Amino acid sequence: MPSRKAIIGTASTLSVLLAWEWASRSGLVSERFLPAPSTVLATLWSMIFGRDLLYHAGISTLRVWGAFTLAALMAVPIGIAMGSFRWVGAALEPIVDFIRYLPVPALVPLSIIWFGVGEGTKIFLLWLGTFFQLVLLVADDVRRVPVEFHETAMTVGAPWWRRLTDVSFPSMLPTLVDNMRITLGWCWTYLIIAEIVAANSGLGFVIWQARRFFQTPEVMAGVVTIGIIGLATDQLVRALHRRWFGYLVR
Amino acid sequence: MSYLVFEQVTKVYGAVEVVAPFDLDVPEGELVAFLGPSGCGKTTLMRMVGGLEPPSSGQILLRGERLKKPDRRRGMVFQSYSAFPWLTVAQNVAYGMRYRRDLSAAEKEEQVQHFLALVGLTDFASEWPNRISGGMRQRVAIARTLAAGSEILLMDEPFGALDAQRREFLQLELRRIQQEEGKTVIFVTHDVEEAAFLADRVIVFTRRPARILAEVDVTARLGASRTLELREGTDFFGLRNELLHYVRSTASEEEGTA
Ligand SMILES: Nc1ncnc2c1ncn2[C@@H]1O[C@H](COP(=O)(O)OP(=O)(O)OP(=O)(O)O)[C@@H](O)[C@H]1O
Numbered sequence: 001m002p003s004r005k006a007i008i009g010t011a012s013t014l015s016v017l018l019a020w021e022w023a024s025r026s027g028l029v030s031e032r033f034l035p036a037p038s039t040v041l042a043t044l045w046s047m048i049f050g051r052d053l054l055y056h057a058g059i060s061t062l063r064v065w066g067a068f069t070l071a072a073l074m075a076v077p078i079g080i081a082m083g084s085f086r087w088v089g090a091a092l093e094p095i096v097d098f099i100r101y102l103p104v105p106a107l108v109p110l111s112i113i114w115f116g117v118g119e120g121t122k123i124f125l126l127w128l129g130t131f132f133q134l135v136l137l138v139a140d141d142v143r144r145v146p147v148e149f150h151e152t153a154m155t156v157g158a159p160w161w162r163r164l165t166d167v168s169f170p171s172m173l174p175t176l177v178d179n180m181r182i183t184l185g186w187c188w189t190y191l192i193i194a195e196i197v198a199a200n201s202g203l204g205f206v207i208w209q210a211r212r213f214f215q216t217p218e219v220m221a222g223v224v225t226i227g228i229i230g231l232a233t234d235q236l237v238r239a240l241h242r243r244w245f246g247y248l249v250r
Numbered sequence: 251m252s253y254l255v256f257e258q259v260t261k262v263y264g265a266v267e268v269v270a271p272f273d274l275d276v277p278e279g280e281l282v283a284f285l286g287p288s289g290c291g292k293t294t295l296m297r298m299v300g301g302l303e304p305p306s307s308g309q310i311l312l313r314g315e316r317l318k319k320p321d322r323r324r325g326m327v328f329q330s331y332s333a334f335p336w337l338t339v340a341q342n343v344a345y346g347m348r349y350r351r352d353l354s355a356a357e358k359e360e361q362v363q364h365f366l367a368l369v370g371l372t373d374f375a376s377e378w379p380n381r382i383s384g385g386m387r388q389r390v391a392i393a394r395t396l397a398a399g400s401e402i403l404l405m406d407e408p409f410g411a412l413d414a415q416r417r418e419f420l421q422l423e424l425r426r427i428q429q430e431e432g433k434t435v436i437f438v439t440h441d442v443e444e445a446a447f448l449a450d451r452v453i454v455f456t457r458r459p460a461r462i463l464a465e466v467d468v469t470a471r472l473g474a475s476r477t478l479e480l481r482e483g484t485d486f487f488g489l490r491n492e493l494l495h496y497v498r499s500t501a502s503e504e505e506g507t508a
């Protein structure tokens with residue numbers, strides 16, 4: 001039997017969709033501005049064949065995952081070092097904190113000067129938007145590992161570097177995966193900006209193209225596709241989290 | 251040569267003096283119980299022996315060598331539960347031997363089984379620490395520390411969360427292991443009877459800052475071997491009552507100053 005939460009969730013989503021459908025169909029709002037959900041869905045379906053929607057979605061997903069993987073692979077060791085050694089933290093925190101507050105869109109022109117309009121710019125912008133956030137989160141999580149865990153390791157003879165791999169890392173891993181799930185979501189924001197400004201492929205590009213010809217249903221179908229991918233990824237990571245970190249459940 | 255020696259050890263946190271100049275000689279293979287009121291500085295003393303906290307002044311020597319950083323020679327059972335949640339019960343016990351090179355994988359596995367059985371957790375070997383009771387988690391920590399094979403065991407109220415039966419069993423086992431393997435043990439407890447039954451020597455502390463109020467040589471009065479019959483005898487009761495008097499005097503001191 002579905003849970004009460006699932007029933008309420010489904011019911012409220014359905015009512016919003018129905019209200020929206022009714023608003024567009026009855027002419028309350030122009031289809032030109034707000035096409036009905038059914039129209040958006042039909043457009044989405046036809047775009048899969050007519051506009052290579054899946055190809056563009058695939059490209060965008062690859063960009064997000066590529067840049068994100070790069071950012072995570074760098075952020076985890078550097079963040080662990082920042083959180084574990086006071087001097088590393090003291091040395092890097094000012095720079096990281098500064099860059100973290102720079103709005104990514106403001107760096108688009110600079111990025112195009114440096115990397116042109118190819119993949120380099122997109123990867124760079126996404127990396128910029130996630131690495132500096134993630135590295136601070138990792139450093140904080142490492143600092144929150146209970147001292148007893150480290151002291152236990154020390155009294156059974158663990159050298160300091162083994163404490164990083166055998167205590168700090170596994171102890172913070174569940175929070176790390178959660179933080180990654182959240183930062184991965186931000187990646188999509190930066191990706192769309194990058195694809196609107198400098199791309200001839202990807203979902204951002206598709207949306208922007210459709211806008212030029214005032215194809216509101218196609219614009220919305222593109223947006224919905226991003227939403228679906230985001231939701232699916234989020235649910236997948238949540239499921240993996242439950243599976244890997246089942247030991248946390250009391 | 252003397253074995254474990256506290257020389258004029260003090261600990262001050264900010265303006266709070268937690269350990270007053272403290273001197274104690276612990277011979278190799280002795281089980282010493284620290285008995286004292288809450289907050290008097292027992293854990294602090296243990297942490298200094300373990301190298302987890304430096305003394306503010308004075309020093310702690312092991313065979314004449316000044317103790318500093320923690321290592322495997324001094325194993326610790328913490329007052330709080332310290333099992334790693336991401337390892338199973340058996341893996342936690344095995345963790346005690348993770349950095350030992352003197353044992354083969356097969357020997358380690360055998361030791362894990364041995365210590366799991368000793369603390370009565372064989373049936374829970376593949377369970378996660380978060381799914382077992384606090385008392386069981388404490389037994390995981392005890393087994394892990396024993397598996398580490400340290401020559402000095404620092405045990406901070408290790409049996410506090412256990413039921414009476416399990417507690418008595420583990421007291422006897424600890425005494426047996428300590429006697430057989432010649433381990434030196436410092437054992438913190440609030441329980442007068444536990445101190446009298448387990449220890450070769452009981453140190454009763456004053457309230458903070460920790461000073462020695464009394465020292466009772468249990469082995470001189472009861473002998474080294476401890477059995478359940480002994481626990482029911484009059485000699486044991488006499489000793490227990492004596493300790494109880496000391497402990498009460500620290501309590502009345504508390505009322506006087508409060
Ligand atoms: N890191 C610290 N900073 C400041 N004060 C501390 C610190 N650690 C301990 N203390 C203080 O030192 C005193 C002694 O603490 P300790 O934990 O050694 O007592 P204890 O004898 O083990 O008490 P209990 O029987 O309750 O475990 C306490 O008053 C405590 O508040």
Ligand SMILES: [Mg+2]
Nearest residue numbers: 292293329406
């Ligand atoms: Mg204590």
